[in-house]
Amino acid sequence: MRLTRYTDYSLRVLIFLATKGEQRSTIGEIAERFKISRNHLMKVVQELNHKGYITAVRGKHGGLILKRPPEDIILGELVRDTERDMALVECFADPAACAITPACRLRPILREALEAFLGVLDRYTLADMLDPHRPELIKLLHLEPP
Secondary structure, three states, X not given: OOOOHHHHHHHHHHHHHHHHOOOOEOHXXXXXXXOOOHHHHHHHHHHHHHOOOEEEEOOOOOEEXXXXXXXXXXXXXXXXXXXXXXXXXXXXXXXXHOOOHHHOOHXXXXXXXXXXXXXXXXXXXXXXXXXXXXXXXXXXXXXXXX
């Protein structure tokens, strides 16, 4: 399975915000640090805000912060929320798309594999991605220690 760029960017935004802690960040700041499109990030941030992962505050003293503690953000949940299509093969979306679907074992095997993949991600949180590497992330992202 390959995660989309959208999910990748969602993870990066959350890692960045979690690394900064209570300090607010901007889309421009995140885009600059990761060298990715500001326009793409705007869409990602809008959805993360809508789904309750972050809070986006407008105005002069606005910015982005995590809405929940990193230990409450489960990676499997995030992937399910950001991946548009979890159909690994065509018959996931349309069983009639393949002539051998009634006798094929590929679909249930891949479904089991996908469930195992997500099950592993369900065992980890955003906090697990930071500890014990937070000081190194601060350095790599050119952030000021809180």
